[in-house]
Amino acid sequence: MQQWNDQSTISNNARQTTGGNKPVFNNTVINGYPALRFSSDQFIDGLAAPGISTTNSWIFFLVFKQNSFTAGAANDGAGSYLMDRTSGTNNLMSLKIVNTDKFMLQKRNDDGSGLGGPISTISAASSQFVIADHYRQFGTAYGLFVNGKSDGTSGDDSGNLTGPTLRIGRHASTANGGLNGDLAEVIMYNNFPTTTQRQQIESYLAIKYGVTLDQSGGGKDYLSSAGATIxxxxxxxxxxxxxxxxxxxxxxxxxxxxxxxxxxxxxxxxxxxxxxxxxxxxxxxxxxxxxxxxxxxxxxxxxxxxxxxxxxxxxxxxxxxxxxxxxxxxxxxxxxxxxxxxxxxxxxxxxxxxxxxxxxxxxxxxxxxxxxxxxxxxxxxxxxxxxPGPGGVSGPTAWLRADNGAYLNAGVTLATNGQTVQQWNNFQGSASYNVSQATSGNRPTFLTNSVNSNPVIRYSVASSSLDFGAMGVSSSSSLEVFFSIRPTAINTTGSVNDGNGSYFMDRTTATNALFGLKASGTKFGYQKRNDANNGLGGVATTSNINTSTFQLVNMYRNYNVQYGIAYNGSIESTLADADGPMTLPNLKLGNHATTNVGLVGDLPEFILYTRNLTTNERTRINSYLAVKYGVSLSQATATDYLASNLSIIFPSASSYSGFSTDVAGLGRDDVSSLLQLNSQSVNTGSMVNLQIASLASDLSFLIWGSNNGSVTVPNTVDVQSPVLRRLGRVWRVSNVNSVGPVTVNIDLSTVPGAKLQADLRLIVDADGVFNAGTTALTGTLAGNIFTVTNVTLANGNYFTIGSVSLSTPLPVQLTRLTLA
The missing domain is CATH 2.60.220 (Chondroitinase Ac; Chain A, domain 3)
Incomplete structure (x- = not known):
């Protein structure tokens, strides 16, 4: 585009005659309207000064979207400029990005004095259109409005400031110092409108471009050009x-x-x-x-x-x-x-x-x-x-699952076992919440069958990360995140009050705002800080990070109420929240923003909500993750396992409270997109693996947990012939929706002594008393794995392993000792 004609009666057109600096006109960019595309070094210049005298009030309205930007300082010419002057004059009334991601009206008087200006508190969005006003009300203030909200003022020194000939889209002299994105409209007045007039202008722009005016702090009505409330x-x-x-x-x-x-x-x-x-x-x-x-x-x-x-x-x-x-x-x-x-x-x-x-x-x-x-x-x-949603809790902003959407490249070819991951697609919701890594050496790896038959994203080096783009989340939003995670090595030198230690989630650039998960000593720590660079700190789990197995971590901010962090479903630490606005920064999964102290380990699933969840919703999400990844929910506070329809699928808080160790399950829950056909608790020594070929019905579950009984001291009393001894460890089954026959695999490697296939029995009982009414099933023994096929386990059944021979040590029982 060479010339952009002024639609006012002044006819102060803007022009660019140099081919490489011309922006590109694109149709139907925003709400059916075109926009000019700038790529950091494109700009258009006014053909004349804007007619702003030394003591005029004035205001500019710009509608634009930034795809990316760089930040300068308040007193320099660095950073992305949306508007500047055409040559290096003293007089400035520019709009630029400073302080990482804030708007600034950079002003300076005709005589070179008064460099400075107001800076926004709202972060500049990327990949979303914004209405930004910057103004001078002579003798009173310079200021900014962002989407109709006053967002930064500074006093007016009443100095002489003549409007320079304006450059739209770039700094006066710095190559590539401009807008990387789209510009739809620019409006200038060489006076200061009334509040109603400004509201009319902002309403017109908001309706035209589909921009919602900022409704925080009391809200803002939309007005027609006649001043009527529409x-x-x-x-x-x-x-x-x-x-x-x-x-x-x-x-x-x-x-x-x-x-x-x-x-x-x-x-x-x-x-x-x-x-x-x-x-x-x-x-x-x-x-x-x-x-x-x-x-x-x-x-x-x-x-x-x-x-x-x-x-x-x-x-x-x-x-x-x-x-x-x-x-x-x-x-x-x-x-x-x-x-x-x-x-x-x-x-x-x-x-x-x-x-x-x-x-x-x-x-x-x-x-x-x-x-x-x-x-x-x-x-x-x-x-x-x-x-659909995890646990039936719909509306996640981001839901990243290693079993769906991990790509070798930019969303074309799914990664296979051992390949690096360039892009991990949001399973549900906007594609703007896909994560990616452009640098090949910093990409994690996709590995199949790594946790409970599910794949993982493996971070092998501390520099690996997958990054979000613009989060687009309100600074007053509540936030909730769930991780299924296994760090295999951690740096324990940090706390929630510093930038040291292993980081599992941080931001992509060094913003004031913090919403991170890190190692706080040997615990998981939720690190937080607000937009104003205050409130550094957070909460940490009381449980240690387990470097040998998977765990569930849930961190949340209930805005202006509470921060909290939970481990395996149990909230372990809370803190009152009085921090105020925190604009969610672009998140980095797996590393710190500026130093390579990231995750070494596995991340199979990540879920983000931008609202406060109820206790029931958290339990449903944790139940979904627990069944999928074989993680036992903490019973520090007695907690049932729930399906997406809110039904109890494992009553560990009541009738199964004595069987809440090493809980695992098979299950199908279509609303959760869960189909788990092979499962075993990830806990060391969990012993039991169950498999089934298919689950025909939605909301079908077969979940089991143990009494954590002994595997070294046998029970020879509570048995029914032909069984002569059994393990002290017993499992109990919750069968929801009539799950049919399964294959049962029992790992006997922790049981001392030799095992004989002919002597071993899988014992199933209806009431947990094994001296009557039991069913004893034979199976096959391969190494230490005893397998029984076609086993029907009804709801409430108990099962364990027994032996029909006292000569088979299951386990060893010392009956006589002779010393000579």
Missing amino acids: YPATTSHAVYNNNIAGIGQDDGSALLQASSQSQNNLSVLSVSSPSTLTNGNFLMWGDDSPTITNSTNVPAPYINRLSRVWRAKATGSVGTVTLSFDLTGLGIDLTNTSRFALLTNTSSDMSTATASTATRTILGNVVNFSGITLADGTYFSIATDII
């Missing part, structure tokens, strides 16, 4: 202040928006095809939650809906519209079309909603409803099939 985000629609978007016509703003969708990840809803659209008419909407889960608040015969409820705001009438729900990334099965309906109501209670299906069409992952009239104030949602 979305009352501070009053009647205050609960519905997420993913705000709208269609409408506003001749005073030259706005004709016939289709729209919020640019936010998983905003889901787009609205298009209004049958009537005239000046002053708008249809706006917002929803009640940035996350999406399942809800059973539905009218019959529907079974589920998205937990998110939208509310419409109509100004005038746009007639009928088409509502399109893009369910991509939610993992919903769309084959049963009867489960999908548009739900509308005059209240947010969807159990009494009207269900509409007459105009429903499904194309790919998009469910469309055409010819829909949304009256002012209408509440609506969509009935769907169930959204």
Whole structure:
């Protein structure tokens, strides 16, 4: 693009005649509109000064997206510049990135004095459009607004500052010192608008580009060019202040928006095809939650809906519209079309909603409803099939599973055993939460059959990592992370208060904000720090890091309430949270941001939620991970194992409390995408492995745990002929949904003495008293592994190993000792 013409009456056009410095015009970049693509060294220059006199107030509005940026300092010319001057003049009214990831209005007077300016507290987003205003209110302040929120001011020294000829997209003289991303619109006023006028301008830009105005700190209404409230985000629609978007016509703003969708990840809803659209008419909407889960608040015969409820705001009438729900990334099965309906109501209670299906069409992952009239104030949602999620807890922001989506390259070829992993794809949700590693020498390795028949991502050297891109998470968001992890070696020199020791998760660059998992001495430590560089510290487990087996670690922040960390499902440490905003930095899995003190070991699964979870939800996720990876949940607080439908599948907190050691299980849970056909506890000496060819029914489980009885002192009393002795260790089975015959493998290597196949029996009993009513089954012995096939284990059954011969030491029992 060579010239960008000014749409105001001033006609101050901008131009670039050098081919290599020309930005590229791209169609349909954001909400149906084009943008100019800059690659750090592209820029366009005003053909004249902007007409800002020495004592003018002024304000600029820029709508842009940064794919990446570099940070300079407040008093230098380094870092990414969004706007500067065309030559090295004293006078500055520039917009740049400083302090790692903050916006700065860099100003300097005509005489070279007063270098400085306000810096934002909100972090600059990458890969998402933002509305950034920077201004001078002469004699009062310089300041910044980000997405409509005041975010940094500094006093005005009343110095003379004449507007220089402006350069859009790069620093005046520094090559590659500019925007790497897209620029959609630039607006300048050589006066300072009133609060209402600024709100009108920001509303126009927000509607046009699908940018949700910042609703923190009391919220912000959307206004038309006439000053009318077209979305009352501070009053009647205050609960519905997420993913705000709208269609409408506003001749005073030259706005004709016939289709729209919020640019936010998983905003889901787009609205298009209004049958009537005239000046002053708008249809706006917002929803009640940035996350999406399942809800059973539905009218019959529907079974589920998205937990998110939208509310419409109509100004005038746009007639009928088409509502399109893009369910991509939610993992919903769309084959049963009867489960999908548009739900509308005059209240947010969807159990009494009207269900509409007459105009429903499904194309790919998009469910469309055409010819829909949304009256002012209408509440609506969509009935769907169930959204899968670990433990049935839907809506993870990131769910990384080694058994799905580990790629040798950039998402084309799945890695096979022993190959390095360049990209690990998000199993459910937005692809923007894939993780990757561009440097081949820093890539971890994919290994199959490494934990309970499941694969792992192995970090062999402390420099290995897989990195997230922009997280796009609110600074006031609650956070919750789950790891299945086995560090095989750790550096124990650090704590949650420093940068030493092994890091299992950190940020990709050295931001103020910290949300990390590390070795705090010999414990797992959750390291935290807020946006203002305060509150360094955190919480640590009381359990030691186990370097020989897998464990489950769960760390959370319940915003402004509590920090916590759990080990194998039991919360071991908490801390009150009064730290305030913490913008989730781009996360690095497996290493520290700047020093190679990373994970050496295995990471088969990582789950991130950007909301606070209930105790029940945590238990369901931990149960899913425990069954999958053979990890026994801690019973420091008695805890049952739960399926995705909330049912108890192993009652370790009640009737099975004496059998909560070395718990493992077979299971199928479709909502959790779990199919475990071969399982054994990862605990050393766990002994029992069970296998089954298939599980035909969803929500089928066969889970067992032991009484941790002796394997060296035999029981010769509680036995039934022909069995003469048995192990003191007994296992008990929970069979859910009639799981059929299995193969039982018992590792007898920890049982002293020789074993004879002919003497060994698998003993199964219904009540745990083995002197009557038992079934004794023969099997085969290969080395120390005793195998019995086609074994039916009913719910509540007990089993152990016995011998039919006193001459077979199972185990050795000393009956006589003669000394000569």
